[in-house]
Amino acid sequence: MALNHTFIMIKPDAVKKGYIGPILNKITASDFKIVSIKMTQLSKRDAEIFYAIHKDRPFFNDLIAFMSSGPIVAAVLEKENAVDDFRTLLGATNPEEAAEGTIRKLFAYSVGENAVHGSDSDENSLIEIQFHFSQSEIFSEI
Ligand code: UDP
Ligand code: MG
Numbered sequence: 001m002a003l004n005h006t007f008i009m010i011k012p013d014a015v016k017k018g019y020i021g022p023i024l025n026k027i028t029a030s031d032f033k034i035v036s037i038k039m040t041q042l043s044k045r046d047a048e049i050f051y052a053i054h055k056d057r058p059f060f061n062d063l064i065a066f067m068s069s070g071p072i073v074a075a076v077l078e079k080e081n082a083v084d085d086f087r088t089l090l091g092a093t094n095p096e097e098a099a100e101g102t103i104r105k106l107f108a109y110s111v112g113e114n115a116v117h118g119s120d121s122d123e124n125s126l127i128e129i130q131f132h133f134s135q136s137e138i139f140s141e142i
Contacts, residue, residue: 005035005142006082006119007128012070013113015039020073023107023116027077030089035140036076036133044068050131062112074132078140083125086118 010023020039028034042050047067054060079085091102095114098105108114119125129142 003078003080004082004122004125005129005140006077006079006086006125007117007132008075008077008086008119009117010073010075011113011115011117012066012072013109014107014115015071015073017107019107019115023103024073024075026103026106027089030085032077032079032082032086032089034075035078036129036138037073038075038133038137039071039073040132041071042068050128059112066112076129076133076138076140076142083119083122087120090116090118 008027010020014020014023024034044064047064048055051060051063051067054063057063077086089103091098091104091108093104093114094111095104095108096111098108103116104114107116119128126142129138135142
């Protein structure tokens with residue numbers, strides 16, 4: 001299978017707790033290659049655009065407030081089957097339901113403050129990558 005890409009964010013809760021290093025370690029130890037990375041903070045507007053698909057959900061306002069509350073680390077990862085393999089490494093949205101050894105089991109606090117985002121499809125990964133990174137910031141063919 002060809003190499004492909006997924007978009008991830010280390011969310012404000014995990015950045016605040018000092019988990020950037022341990023999370024990136026776990027990612028590279030799981031054979032993902034980091035081909036783009038930056039630390040930044042989402043504006044409320046950025047967060048609303050990024051999570052627009054959830055705009056009618058009851059948790060939307062809390063999600064926007066949380067995701068814009070502090071710095072995040074955004075990255076593009078490269079691997080065979082990157083999107084699905086990262087979702088497996090990430091674990092369930094609710095850390096109480098996440099499998100042992102997954103990122104959310106290890107690092108997440110709650111269903112809202114769940115440490116890391118990962119794209120859910122190849123189509124969305126491309127949209128999310130292009131939302132956060134320009135071509136000159138991506139060190140691979142996307
Ligand atoms: N979320 C929440 N409450 C919920 C479901 C989701 O606060 O009941 C937040 C959580 O931060 C989650 C994000 O909204 O990561 C996006 O939800 P999605 O269902 O896409 O989960 P994910 O793809 O991140 O596992
Ligand atoms: Mg999702």
